[in-house]
Every structure is written in structure tokens, then in C-alpha cells.
Amino acid sequence: MPLTSPFTPGDLPRVLIGRVRERSRLGDLLARVTAYGEMAGPPVVLHAPRGLGKTSLLRDTEERARELGFVTAWVACAKSSPMLTELVSAVRRALVEADVLDDRARRGILESISVEFALFGVSLTTEFGRGDAPAEPPAGAISGLERVLHEAASTIRARGGAGLLVLIDELHAGPYAELGVLLNTVQNLAGRRSENPVAVMTAGLPSTPEMIMRAATFGERSEFIALDRFDESDASKVLVEPAAAYEIGWAADALVEALDIADGNPYLLQLVGDATWRAASPGAGGETLQLAHVHAGGEAMSGQLEAMCRARWDSASDLEQAFLAAMADFGKEVVPREHIATTMGRDSRAIRVPRARLIDRGIIEAAGRGRLRFTLPGMAAWIRDYQLG
Ligand SMILES: Nc1ncnc2c1ncn2[C@@H]1O[C@H](COP(=O)(O)OP(=O)(O)O)[C@@H](O)[C@H]1O
Ligand SMILES: [Mg+2]
Missing domain, CATH: 1.10.8 (Helicase, Ruva Protein; domain 3)
Incomplete structure (x- = not known):
């Protein structure tokens, strides 16, 4: 009988390697909630191209938080599925399973969340109903979500738990309008930090920080943590x-x-x-x-x-494909911007848009000033073989 492979492509690693600095920072934020019973600070945003270990690090953090007595709620965003109603459901589920709550506490908190949830759901659907982003995030949705998170976190704390950890993966795919509600809610909770033993940790593609900064002026106060390749x-x-x-x-x-x-x-x-x-x-x-x-x-x-x-390659527009082809054509891993512009026969400023879009989607990344590389090793060779050959 051959031994089963211990490697986990596309799955959580059996052994989590490295990420020492990031784990220590995330651990400090959890410790703040544990020690003082107050909010951990602005939301954390792990950002990197696919395959760099964002989900693995979030799951690791979730596991550590549970050991510290947190109740944890996890949401993975997907295009065209609502983020915030799923978040509230995840909080409910977490409370149902929480060891720190006895039956009475559980019934009480679930009842009050149901009431909030109904109100919150109504304000979300009426105000988001048209499908486009409202100019202002709806106040009803913000205060509804705020009460749900506050009630959950303070009940957990009062029963001897550490607090509530909210984890949101694939945040770049979350509906933009709902992101405004989330950020405003977290901001309000932070305004009464000592009453809200909550930490919010998220992950997404490299486009996520920019998206957050556009969604709310104070979004820039989030804690952005980029994940690199391993040394x-x-x-x-x-x-x-x-x-x-x-x-x-x-x-x-x-x-x-x-x-x-x-x-x-x-x-x-x-x-x-x-x-x-x-x-x-x-x-x-x-x-x-x-x-x-x-x-x-x-x-x-x-x-x-x-x-x-x-x-x-297929996800790229014609212009973006021309950009990628010009990069692959260079033949070395790190490609200077001028080479791309010259090969495409365009001014260096004229290629800014495809460059930014490709970086946002995690297909290419900056590698020093004015230089770029593919995030997936082997992609340049593939383009040369299959698209330029
Ligand atoms: N710290 C790590 N140690 C070992 N393997 C890891 C680590 N981080 C990620 N991986 C592996 O890399 C792959 C991608 O990880 P994942 O967390 O899904 O990345 P992302 O969410 O950024 O797309 C998975 O196969 C996982 O097992
Ligand atoms: Mg992931």
C-alpha cells in the first residue's frame, strides 16, 4: 500500500509553514480582545493573488481564536450572492454551536438577532433592491448589523468567552454596496470599542484595498497585509x-x-x-x-x-492579452515597463489601464519600480508556447 500524499494542492495545508510576522500580528490583535474585552481595531485585509495562502492564514487564525475562547463566524463572498445576510446567518450558526452559551443565553440572543435580522433584511432588500449602489450606505442596514454584532459579541463575553471573530474571505467578490455597510458598521462599533469585543479579518485579491478605500473614506484606516511568495x-x-x-x-x-x-x-x-x-x-x-x-x-x-x-488568459480582454503577450515575449521573469510599451507600440502612459486591471486581478504583480512579473510561475512560457508559438 503506497503512503497517501501529505501535500494539499488547493486545500488547507497539513502543516502551515512560515507567515511568522503575519501570524504574530494577527495574534496580537486577538490578544487585544481577549485581554481588554474591546474591539481589535480596524478591519484586517490580507491581500494577494490566488494561491498565496490567504484562506490558509485566515483558517489558521480562526483555529487559534477558537482556542482562545472566541466564537467565530466565517463568510466566503461570491459574485451575485449577498454578503451581509450570509454574515448574519454565520453569526447565528456560530452562536448555536458556541460552547460558552447555555440554553437560556442562547435562546435569548438568537431571539434578539432574529428580530434584528428581519429589520436588517428589510432595509437591505428595499434599499439595495434596484441592484445599483446607493449613494449613501443605508443607515437602517448599518444600525441593524451593528446591533447584531454588538449583541452577539457582548453576550459571548458576558458568558466567559473572549469575543466574536468575523472572518470574510474573497472580499473582492462581495457586493460593493454591502461593503460600504460593513465598513460603516465596523467604524461605529469601534466608536464604542470597550463595549464591542469583536475582531474583523478579511482576505481578497490585490484589488481589495482599493475597493475598500473607494467604499468608505475611512476605509484607508484598515490594516492592509500583503502576502508574498515564500523565500x-x-x-x-x-x-x-x-x-x-x-x-x-x-x-x-x-x-x-x-x-x-x-x-x-x-x-x-x-x-x-x-x-x-x-x-x-x-x-x-x-x-x-x-x-x-x-x-x-x-x-x-x-x-x-x-x-x-x-x-x-481567457479572462483577459484583447488589450490585456496584448499586454501579457508583450510581457511573455521578453523572455526573462522580470519585465521592464518600457519593453511592454515598445512591443505594444504604445506610449508608456497608455498601458496604465490594462496594467492596473491585471494587477488587481492578481495575474501580474509589480517587481520593483517600473517592473512587472507574472504571479503564476510558468505563465510566460505557456503564453509563448500556446499563444505566440
Ligand atoms: N503557510 C502555508 N504553508 C504551507 N502551504 C500553504 C501555506 N499557505 C498556503 N499553502 C498552500 O497553498 C495553496 C493555496 O492556499 P490558499 O490559502 O487557498 O491561497 P489563497 O486563498 O491565497 O488562494 C493551498 O494548496 C495550501 O495548501
Ligand atoms: Mg482563498
């Missing part, structure tokens, strides 16, 4: 540690090759680790993953990578 030391750990738990090692040249393919991208590290493991199909501890396994795994991986490259 070589953390990248090695992503490959080595899950295997080591089964006493499976990596040959030195195999590790170098795998690190080179993934280029510090957490998702690709998991993918290459998994593909290598399955090619090797180790049967017992003590075996070693070899360079030939990385190569054999690479073939299995390429279908997945191609699909990801194609999805990103």
Missing part, C-alpha cells in the same frame, strides 16, 4: 516537512528542481510536492523522492498548470 527557506519547508512526517526525504537535486518549478508560490509548492510524491509512490518510511520523480510528476502537473494559465 527559499520557507519554500523548502513546505516540501520537506509534510514528507518528513512520514520519514520520506528529498534527494538534494530533486528538491532544487522542485523549488525551481514552484518559485516560492505556495500553491505550486503543494502541487509539485504532490505530483512528485505520487510519481514516487513511496511504500514505507525511509524512502527518498528523486529527481526522476519530480520530472515524472511534472508531466502530471502540466495539465493542471495549463488549465490555470488558460483560465487567466
